Amino acid sequence: MSQYIVTFAVLIFFWYILSGYLEPFYIGAGIICCAIVTLISTDLLFLSNETSVLRSVGTFIRFIGYLPRLILAIIIANFDVAYRVLHPRMPIDPGIITVDTPFKNDILRTAFANALTLTPGTVTVEVVGGRYTVHALVREAAEESLLREKDMQKSLAHVFGEGEE
């Protein structure tokens, strides 16, 4: 039940942000639409295996706490790519490497894949189970930074409440 309430609250918040009107007609239409969408697709916002709303909210808050580090890493990675593109001789050495992770949660896997795409000169090519196939712009540097990346793996695992094995 609380899942439905949270979904509805999020949707009605978006409705107000996107419309910007507070007249009864628009809010009424919003309530009807949000109610229908809530009934149909609550299980998209809250995965059926994660029953506790409180846990989801905790995950969300911890994820916000993790964001600044991710943004810093993204900025560094971008300057790296810019340097390599603008350098006259283009010091790149692309290659494909694989990374093994113990992640089981789907959202956690998605978050890590997106983090890999945005950060250290790598793009996620394929994810099978916990094994990531990654294309790196500079193979050696990427291998090195993926060792360091264990850091990011650990903090992401902590965010989603999944222990290391």
Next chain:
Amino acid sequence: MMNTLASIFVVIGLFFMVVGALGLIRLPDFYTRVHASGKCDTMGEGMMLLGFILYEGTSLIAVKMFLLVLFIFITSPTAVHAIMNVAHTCGTEPWKIGDERR
């Protein structure tokens, strides 16, 4: 003051967009090009929208643009991953040092 800060952010964003476009032309093969466009476009768009938010000040439009930044940062890497995955599945060979440009 706020306008100066906003223009600084927009210029940084423009710089990254230009680098992304340059990378698209300069880099040697499909995978490396996706690197340039995927990373630099995400960052460039984010920075430019941040500049617009600062210019706009506190209003509903600023909140909308902030949501835009948020969704770009979620969807852009996902789209890049989808493109890469298709190329990998179709068997595109990655470029190595010494190969010809494609």
